[in-house]
Structure formats: C-alpha cells, structure tokens
Amino acid sequence: MLVLKVSNIVKSRSKFIYLFMRGFRNFLRDFRSNIVTFITIITLIVLFNIFNLTSVVLSSFLSSTTSVDSIRVYMLDADKGDISKLSTDLISFDGVVDVQIFFPSDSKKFIEENTSNIKGLDKFSEQFFPTFIDVKLDAEGIKNIKVLKEEMYKLSNVEYVSYGEKILSKFFQINFITNVFIVVLLILVCISLASVIFNATRISLYKYSEEMKVYLLVGGTRPFISMPYIFSSMIMSLVTSVLAIAIFVMLSSFLNSLLVDIDIFMKTPPIWTYIFQIFILNIFSLISSSISVVLFIKRVSSVNDV
Amino acid sequence: MINFTDVNLSFTAGMNALNGVNLDISRGEFVYVIGKSGAGKSSFLRLIYADVMPTRGLVKVDGCDIRSLGRLQIPYFRRKIGIIFQDYKLIESITVFDNIKLATDIYYKLRSEVKDEIYILLRDVGIFEKRDELVCNLSGGEKQRVAIVRALINNPQVIIADEPTGNLDHETAENIMQILNKLRLEGTTILIATHDDNIRQRYPAREIRLDKGKVISDAGVESE
Numbered sequence: 053m054l055v056l057k058v059s060n061i062v063k064s065r066s067k068f069i070y071l072f073m074r075g076f077r078n079f080l081r082d083f084r085s086n087i088v089t090f091i092t093i094i095t096l097i098v099l100f101n102i103f104n105l106t107s108v109v110l111s112s113f114l115s116s117t118t119s120v121d122s123i124r125v126y127m128l129d130a131d132k133g134d135i136s137k138l139s140t141d142l143i144s145f146d147g148v149v150d151v152q153i154f155f156p157s158d159s160k161k162f163i164e165e166n167t168s169n170i171k172g173l174d175k176f177s178e179q180f181f182p183t184f185i186d187v188k189l190d191a192e193g194i195k196n197i198k199v200l201k202e203e204m205y206k207l208s209n210v211e212y213v214s215y216g217e218k219i220l221s222k223f224f225q226i227n228f229i230t231n232v233f234i235v236v237l238l239i240l241v242c243i244s245l246a247s248v249i250f251n252a253t254r255i256s257l258y259k260y261s262e263e264m265k266v267y268l269l270v271g272g273t274r275p276f277i278s279m280p281y282i283f284s285s286m287i288m289s290l291v292t293s294v295l296a297i298a299i300f301v302m303l304s305s306f307l308n309s310l311l312v313d314i315d316i317f318m319k320t321p322p323i324w325t326y327i328f329q330i331f332i333l334n335i336f337s338l339i340s341s342s343i344s345v346v347l348f349i350k351r352v353s354s355v356n357d358v
Numbered sequence: 359m360i361n362f363t364d365v366n367l368s369f370t371a372g373m374n375a376l377n378g379v380n381l382d383i384s385r386g387e388f389v390y391v392i393g394k395s396g397a398g399k400s401s402f403l404r405l406i407y408a409d410v411m412p413t414r415g416l417v418k419v420d421g422c423d424i425r426s427l428g429r430l431q432i433p434y435f436r437r438k439i440g441i442i443f444q445d446y447k448l449i450e451s452i453t454v455f456d457n458i459k460l461a462t463d464i465y466y467k468l469r470s471e472v473k474d475e476i477y478i479l480l481r482d483v484g485i486f487e488k489r490d491e492l493v494c495n496l497s498g499g500e501k502q503r504v505a506i507v508r509a510l511i512n513n514p515q516v517i518i519a520d521e522p523t524g525n526l527d528h529e530t531a532e533n534i535m536q537i538l539n540k541l542r543l544e545g546t547t548i549l550i551a552t553h554d555d556n557i558r559q560r561y562p563a564r565e566i567r568l569d570k571g572k573v574i575s576d577a578g579v580e581s582e
Contacts (some may be wrong), residue, residue, distance in 0.1 A: 071467045262449045263460065269447065270461040270512065271437035275431070 071276070075283025082256050082284065089252040090292050093245055096302070097296035097333070100241045105228045105304060106200070111317040118216075118223045121194060126212040127203055132242055134209045139185060141207050145200060147193025156181040212275045245289070245333055246340035253285045258333040265352050278345040285341030286334060293330045301326075359385040359516065359547050360406060365415035367401050367571070375401040377571040379415070383549070385522045388542040390558055391551040393568035399551040402568065403518050406549065407439045408432050414512075420515060437464070440509030444521035450494040454485065454504050457493055461508045472511070479507045483537055499530030506537055516547045523554055535561050 139151045153304045159181035197215055202212045304320050360383040367376040376398045383389055391399045404410045405417050410426045417424045427435055448457050462472040480486040483503040509517060523531035535557050542548050567575040
C-alpha cells in the first residue's frame with residue numbers, strides 16, 4: 053500500500069516536472085515575441101515601486117516630525133508659587149519623567165530659535181507669550197497620552213493642555229490618504245498586469261492552437277494541454293516581477309548613494325513588501341493566464357475544427 | 359467493437375445528419391463507409407471518436423456508451439482510436455519526428471523513450487529518411503504516412519480514416535492502402551470513409567453505404 057502511494061507521488065511529481073519543463077520550453081520559445089510584454093510589466097512594477105518609495109519616505113518623514121514625547125500644560129495664572137505646585141503635581145503622574153517650565157521670555161526665545169520667516173516677532177512684547185510647562189513622558193506615558201491629558205486638565209490653575217493633536221491628526225490623515233493611494237495603485241497595477249498577461253497568453257495560444265488541437269485529437273486531457281501554457285505565463289510574470297524589483301532596488305540604492313553626500317537617506321520599503329508584491333502579482337498572473345487558457349481550449353474543443 | 363442502435367444525429371433542428379442508423383462492427387473488421395458528399399460519412403465517424411454526441415439512440419465503442427462519457431473521460435476514450443484525416447492535420451512548421459512525438463506526449467514520455475518506437479513505424483511506412491524534415495517540405499503521400507504513424511504510435515484498437523487517399527495520386531493512394539491493409543491483417547479495426555472506387559475494388563471489404571444520413575446498404579445487401 054505504502055509502495056503504491058509512494059509510486060503515485062513519484063509519478064505525479066514526474067508528470068508535474070514534465071509539464072513544467074514543457075512550460076519552460078514554451079517560455080523560452082516565446083521570449084522574443086514577448087519582449088514588449090516584459091517591458092510593459094517591468095515598467096508597471098518599477099513605476100509602482102517609485103510611488104511606494106515616495107509614500108514610505110513621506111510616511112517616515114511624517115512619523116519623525118510627529119513623534120510625541122511631551123505634553124504642554126498652559127496656566128491660568130503664572131504666579132511662581134502656582135507654577136511650583138503644578139510642577140510637583142505633574143511630576144507625580146505615572147509616565148512623567150521630567151518637567152520644564154517656560155516663562156514668557158523662554159517662550160519667545162523658543163519660538164525665535166525654532167521658527168523661520170516669522171517677520172516682526174521681535175516687535176511683540178514678552179507679555180503676549182504664554183507661560184507653560186513642558187511635561188516629558190516615558191514610553192508608558194506616551195502610550196497613555198490621552199488619559200494623562202484628561203487627568204492634567206483636572207488640575208487647578210490649568211488653562212489648556214495639548215500635545216499637538218490637531219496637527220498630528222492632519223499628518224495622520226495625509227499618511228492614511230497616501231497609503232490608500234498606494235493600495236489603489238497596487239490594485240490597478242495588478243489589474244493591468246493581469247490584462248497584459250491575459251493578452252500575452254492569448255496571443256501565444258493562437259500560435260500553439262494547432263498543437264493544442266492535435267493533443268485533443270490524440271486524447272490529451274485538459275490539464276495536460278493547459279498546464280504548460282499556464283506555467284509559461286507564470287514563469288514570465290515571476291521573471292519580470294523579480295527583474296523589475298531588482299532594477300528598482302538598484303535604482304534606489306544608486307539614488308541613496310547620491311543623496312548621502314547631502315546628508316539625506318531615503319528609507320526604502322522593507323524586504324517583505326517586495327516579496328508580498330511578487331506573490332500578489334503572480335497570483336493575479338496565475339488567475340488571468342488560467343482564464344485565458346481555459347477560454348481558449350473551450351473554443352478549440354472540437355477535433356473536427358482542426 | 360462498435361455498435362450503433364437507432365442513432366440519430368442532427369446539428370440543426372429538423373435536419374438530420376444521421377437518421378436511425380443501426381449496425382455492428384466487429385473487432386478486427388475492415389469497413390468502408392461510402393456515400394456522396396453530405397451523406398453523413400464524416401458525422402458517422404465523428405460519433406465513433408466522440409467528437410459529437412447522438413441526438414437519439416446509442417453508440418457503443420468497445421462496450422462504452424459514448425453518451426455516458428464525461429468531459430474528463432473523453433480524452434482517455436479517444437486514446438483507443440487513431441484518426442487519419444484527408445488534410446492530415448499535421449503541424450507544418452515542425453519536423454516529422456516532432457509531429458509524431460506529440461501523440462506520445464500525452465503519456466508524459468520523453469523523447470528518448472519513444473525514439474525507437476517512432477523509428478520502427480517510420481521505417482514500416484517508408485519515410486524513415488524524412489524523420490528530421492519539416493512537414494511543409496513533404497509531399498501529400500509522405501504527409502499522409504506521417505499522419506498514419508501518428509495515429510498508430512499509441513497502439514489504438516480502432517483506426518478511423520476520413521478520406522485518407524482523397525488528396526493523393528493513384529500510386530501514393532495504393533501505398534497508403536497497403537499500409538492500412540497490413541494493419542487489418544494485424545487485427546486492428548479499420549473504418550475508412552472514401553469516394554475512391556478503385557481502392558475499394560483493389561482491397562475489397564465490408565461496405566456501409568450512407569445516403570441522406572441513412573444506411574442504404576451494408577456489405578452489398580440492400581437494407582431498405
């Protein structure tokens with residue numbers, strides 16, 4: 053029984069290899085006529101990756117810009133005694149590691165040092181600038197930042213508490229929209245790739261229609277007839293997607309080597325995104341080539357049409 | 359081997375390609391299917407290799423009712439039958455050997471595994487020297503021999519030949535008939551649709567005459 057099972061596995065494996073090799077032969081035979089398809093697919097994938105890289109760079113920029121590690125507490129009365137009491141209250145919160153008091157003169161100085169292109173700032177008196185306490189948080193504090201903000205509001209002499217959530221939410225929206233755009237682009241690329249593969253497979257099938265009809269005549273099963281063409285399309289999409297990604301990785305490394313001279317480094321997408329891309333693109337290619345082959349074989353199903 | 363019981367076949371409503379056909383063909387028999395163009399000869403043969411299904415009645419080949427065959431079973435059924443066409447149905451752009459090899463591909467056989475077998479058959483039909491020639495460079499008679507080898511390579515139980523000598527000169531047609539006659543002597547069931555009276559006289563056998571889809575005579579005996 054076991055011997056029979058093993059022999060069946062060996063047989064089906066050798067059949068698989070046989071059909072795969074026929075598919076590989078078809079791939080080599082059609083290589084020249086499929087050059088346009090190769091170029092189209094490679095261009096599509098490289099373009100997609102350029103957009104993807106842009107989104108990764110933007111996302112990395114936004115996350116570094118919006119990294120929150122402190123809360124600012126603005127006061128109603130900036131009396132020295134009140135400030136000292138509030139500081140003591142704030143430091144007692146879990147997740148708070150340090151507090152730094154900014155008087156109006158410090159606030160003005162801080163703005164002057166951290167902004168540019170604000171004309172006439174020096175004309176404003178210090179009294180127009182707020183007194184606030186910058187509360188530094190640890191990892192746990194950052195995690196519970198919303199709760200901490202609510203708790204700090206409850207303290208006496210507190211006018212306003214903020215960690216820049218309005219700006220953050222705008223940045224998050226930009227990031228979200230960029231990600232949605234990339235997903236939509238990936239879907240469009242997959243659909244385009246599927247159409248290109250569908251058409252390329254169909255054109256190849258016309259070339260092989262005589263062979264297909266002879267196989268039908270002599271008793272070739274549908275999987276026997278169709279599998280090599282599907283394998284051939286899969287090899288084509290696998291080779292092109294790997295090649296496209298290799299080209300893109302080389303291109304981005306080259307760009308990084310140029311940018312490093314001006315102290316800029318583009319963060320490239322993680323390796324798993326490339327593997328995921330190859331997987332998704334090849335699934336789409338498998339589906340489209342299978343549909344193409346099955347529809348074609350249906351059309352040539354009568355031996356007498358040979 | 360082949361049984362037709364009250365078989366009707368129509369492609370369009372009201373137009374019967376075959377009409378109430380009843381006959382039996384035994385294993386190893388050599389049969390001519392004759393009749394004018396449009397008499398139903400090709401339709402009769404197509405039923406045997408399950409390219410079409412009867413509209414009514416029963417067609418059995420080697421005990422197997424063709425209507426009971428599913429789409430997945432038809433290829434396996436067809437492997438019992440070797441088919442030869444008047445227009446050869448070969449791939450012109452590949453060699454003689456590769457054309458024949460296509461028929462053995464369905465058994466997942468490698469080139470080296472079938473080489474000897476193909477060479478033997480090519481020698482038998484006298485075109486061994488042409489094995490590496492492209493089919494487009496062959497004469498009609500040579501192409502028909504290639505088609506015969508392709509039909510024979512998988513050792514079919516039945517050979518169906520639809521006008522196998524239709525496009526050939528007298529001498530080449532004679533050669534082809536000699537090959538088919540040899541197969542008959544080896545016990546293969548052979549059905550030939552033909553218009554060629556000379557061939558039938560040279561190689562006499564059972565004759566099924568069709569007219570307007572009906573069997574009007576079988577082995578020279580009027581049926582109606």
